[in-house]
Amino acid sequence: MTLNDVLRxxxxxxxxxxxxxxxxCACADxxxxxxxxxxxxxxxxxxxxxxxxxxxxxxxxxxxxNARRGRRDGPAAEPETRLTNNMILMKLRIAxxxxxxxxxxxxxxxxxxxxxxxxTALFRRPDHKHYRQCEDQLLRxxxxxxxxxxxxxxxxxxxxxxxxxxxx
Numbered sequence: 001m002t003l004n005d006v007l008r009x010x011x012x013x014x015x016x017x018x019x020x021x022x023x024x025c026a027c028a029d030x031x032x033x034x035x036x037x038x039x040x041x042x043x044x045x046x047x048x049x050x051x052x053x054x055x056x057x058x059x060x061x062x063x064x065x066n067a068r069r070g071r072r073d074g075p076a077a078e079p080e081t082r083l084t085n086n087m088i089l090m091k092l093r094i095a096x097x098x099x100x101x102x103x104x105x106x107x108x109x110x111x112x113x114x115x116x117x118x119x120t121a122l123f124r125r126p127d128h129k130h131y132r133q134c135e136d137q138l139l140r141x142x143x144x145x146x147x148x149x150x151x152x153x154x155x156x157x158x159x160x161x162x163x164x165x166x167x168x
Contacts, residue, residue, distance in 0.1 A: 001136040003052040004040055006088060006143070007060065011041070013147040021060075028063035029076065032056070054083040061091040068095050085134035086122055089142060093123070096146075106145030112138070 011021060018034050025032045039050035058079040080087060093103065100119060107114050121132035 001085070001139055002044070003054065003057045003083070004044070004049075006139070007052055007057060008041055009143040009147065010060075010064075010092075013143065013150045015151070024063040024067055025056075025060055026063065027066040027071075028059045028079070030056075030059040030063065030079075055079050055081055057088070058083055058091075061088065061095065065091060065095040069097065085136065085139045086126075089134050089139060090123055092142075092146070103142075106149060107138075107141055109145045109148050110141040112141045 010016075014020075016024065018037050021037050022032055022034065036050065039048050040052045040056075042049040058081075062076075062079060092098075096102075098106075100116060103119055104114060117130075118132065121130050122134050122138075124131040
C-alpha cells in the first residue's frame with residue numbers, strides 16, 4: 001500500500017477537501033501548496049503524479065493529531081523519516097483517541113476479527129519479542145472501518161416514511 005493511497009483513503013474517510021488537507025498539514029507547522037496536494041492525490045499513472053514522502057505523511061498525521069487533540073507542550077518532535085504501517089496505525093489511534101474496543105469494532109465492521117493479544121502486538125516496540133508487523137491488508141481493513149464509521153456519522157439519518165403520504 002503506497003503512502004499516497006493512505007492519504008487518499010484518509011482524506012475520503014474524513015471528507016477533507018484540498019483546503020482542509022492543507023490546514024491539517026499547517027497544524028504540524030508544515031506548509032504545502034494546493035498543487036502539491038493535488039499531485040499527491042493523483043493516480044500513479046496520471047500525469048503530474050508526485051509520490052508522497054514518509055516525512056510528508058508523518059507531518060500530515062502529526063497535524064491530524066494536533067488538530068483533533070491539541071498540541072503537546074514543549075518543542076515539536078522531529079517527523080519520522082521512515083514510516084511503517086504500525087506507525088501510521090499508532091498515529092491514527094492517537095489522533096482519534098481510539099481504545100482497544102474501538103479498534104476491535106472498526107476491524108469487525110470489515111469482517112476482521114482480532115484478539116486483544118494480536119492487537120496489542122501491533123503497538124509494541126519493534127524490538128519487543130511479541131511485536132507484530134502491520135501488513136498492508138490489515139491497514140486497508142482499518143482504513144475501511146474508519147471510513148465506514150466516519151462517513152456513517154456524517155450522513156444524516158433518513159427520514160422515516162409516513163405510509164399515509166405514500167398512499168394506502
